[in-house]
Amino acid sequence: MRIEIRKITDAHTPSSRTVNTTLYYILSSSTxxxxxxxxxxxxxxxLEASLNYADHCFSGHATMHAENLWPxxxxxxxxxxxxxxxxxxTLQKRACKALVSAGAHGMMQAVTLSFGGLQFTENHLQFQAEPSVLxxxxxxRGLRYHRDRISLSVVADADGRPSLHVSVKPQDEEKPVKLYACEAGCINEPVELTSEPRGHVFPVLVTQPLTPLLYISTDLRHLQDLRHTLHVKAILAHDEHMAKQDPGLPFLFWFSVASLVALFHLFLFKLIYNEYCGPGAKPLFRSKV
Structure with missing residues (x-):
């Protein structure tokens, strides 16, 4: 199990070195x-059971940008x-007590879940990262779920559009457990995850109101039923959602610019008026005589 930082485009995301160092501190201090x-x-x-299904860990927003946790x-x-x-x-207050009690193995699972904003529920594992940090x-990599190991990658292309790559590595070849996944809103039929290195690629969709970006479950029927219970009003592509979040400069800015332009023209008009129409004004035309 590990966290890999591939590309950072802001100053608030911890570097690979910071993540690895912090994990070393945590694990070396745990039994x-x-x-x-x-x-x-x-x-x-x-203990193995608590690692394979981690109750409701991790609840709350992702710890990726909690700078005091990644010094x-x-x-x-x-x-x-x-x-x-x-x-x-932090982990205990976010429904990860069972994992914390499991020692170093549980701490690693809990920290990894918290980094990306992944949370277990009764029937599925959901990825609920903020769209703005993708x-x-x-x-x-290596997230435990029903004896299998899940790998989830957030990959941003050259234009900054993110996608989710998900794969699974079965641990019991004789009795493999099928895992299914669907994107936000589960509007499309859930797909069965495979062990291909690249994984299945899901688009990042954003619902209104906001719901998790991805659902993973062993129960296909649960995911099929889930779409009818989310009650979303709209589903947007990631870039459409971000465009709505940043509509441009505020009204006050444009009002101030318009006011300055109007004042400048009034001042200019006053200068011209005083020059040609005010007391002691110069004549518009000079006599040739």
Whole structure:
């Protein structure tokens, strides 16, 4: 499981180095009960179950742009412990208590979910990142879901239009679990995910009101029924949505410009009037005599 930063186009997204360093701090400060030889089979199965289906983790907005969670530098042991405690508290308050209790393996899963804004629900895994942050390209690999490993990549093209690439790697070849996915609104028939490296490509659609950008589930019927329960009013392409979010300069700006232009012309008219029509004005035409 890992987070890969491919392309950053703003100053608020952490670099690959910052992400890897922060993960090192978190994992090196966590226990790893799954690696303990004294762990009973029952306890191991319980921990594995909590990793394979992570309750409702991660709720809330993505942590990608939470700069206090991804510091470029950590000075001293006290700052490191403060950072780890902040991460632990954040994850616990966002429905990730079970993963935090699972030690390093659970912390890695929870941090990865939180980075992109992924959340488990009772019947599916949903990707609910803010559309405005998808100008960056990154990948979330190895997410556990029903014993399978999901990889999700946000890929922005040369024009900044993002798309979602999703693939799955089954862990049980004898009894593979089928996973299905659909984009925002589930307006199209859900597709079965495959293990192809590039993955299935989904367009980024934005609904009104805003709903998750992607749904993944083992239950095909659930996704088919989901479209009837979202009650969206409109579905826009990502670039259409962003154009509406940034309609241009505000009215006050244009009003100020128009006022300045009008005042300038009034001032110019006054100068011309005083020059030719006011007291002591110059004659318009000079006599040749």
């Amino acid at each position: 790893a009960p799954l690696l303990e030889s004294s762990l009973s089979t029952e306890e191991r199965d319980k 470029e530098r950590v000075s001293g042991a006290a700052s490191l412990l403060q950072l780890v405690n902040l991460w632990t508290l 100008h960056n390209s990154y990948s979330l």
